Amino acid sequence: MRNDFSSLREKMVEVQIAGRGIKNAKVLDAMRKVPRHVFVPEELKGFAYADEPLPIGEGQTISQPYIVAYMTEMLELRGAERILEVGTGSGYQSAILAEIVKEVFTIEVVAALSERAQEVLKSLGYINIQFKIGDGTRGWKDFAPYEAIMVTAAPGSVPKALQEQLQIGGRMIIPVGVDYQELVLVRREEKTFKETRLLPVRFVPLVSLH
Numbered sequence: 001m002r003n004d005f006s007s008l009r010e011k012m013v014e015v016q017i018a019g020r021g022i023k024n025a026k027v028l029d030a031m032r033k034v035p036r037h038v039f040v041p042e043e044l045k046g047f048a049y050a051d052e053p054l055p056i057g058e059g060q061t062i063s064q065p066y067i068v069a070y071m072t073e074m075l076e077l078r079g080a081e082r083i084l085e086v087g088t089g090s091g092y093q094s095a096i097l098a099e100i101v102k103e104v105f106t107i108e109v110v111a112a113l114s115e116r117a118q119e120v121l122k123s124l125g126y127i128n129i130q131f132k133i134g135d136g137t138r139g140w141k142d143f144a145p146y147e148a149i150m151v152t153a154a155p156g157s158v159p160k161a162l163q164e165q166l167q168i169g170g171r172m173i174i175p176v177g178v179d180y181q182e183l184v185l186v187r188r189e190e191k192t193f194k195e196t197r198l199l200p201v202r203f204v205p206l207v208s209l210h
């Protein structure tokens, strides 16, 4: 049996992603393509396609593959979007998004993580990702509004600034809660924000610097 990274990745998609009900072809293709092992620390490469989150340094984690796929699918991306991501971390989720949409704007508060992610993503040839080092709780006004926003660290409640940077008809997926967290889908309608609770999750906290 071939046991190299691409066959492990194919198996990951078959068992953990498609096998658990993810159907969106763009999401499945992106998960098949992006080399997750390049985003994890050297000593953990052997676990890169396992069904679990992994430490990436600085007390942070790269999410479980299924959660990455699930959050991406829930944004109903078509391909022409400009998307804001809060919590660049390893850059893996940024790569998945960059495979699908036109442009990704990603913010990370830990400079060392952003710098490493930038190196990895550039070495893989991504040119449609813009990086910012800073507090993503405030969003990234210069390029707002966004058709979609993905937050990969958990605040106690949905940050107002992020809601405001969502375009009408736009979607945001965000883990919310302190002790108990749930993934929440926020949809901006003409005059209101509609929130749907999806499933219990465990993310690192979104740190707020103000």
Ligand code: SAH
Binding pocket: 056, 060, 061, 062, 063, 086, 087, 088, 089, 090, 091, 092, 093, 094, 107, 108, 109, 110, 113, 134, 135, 136, 137, 152, 153, 204, 205, 206, 207, 208, 209
């Ligand atoms: N999407 C990442 C997972 C990142 S874990 C991946 O694919 O690897 C969450 C990340 O959010 C951590 O790197 C953490 O440093 C970052 N973070 C926490 N609070 C933040 C904030 N206020 N603004 C931006 N990034 C933040």
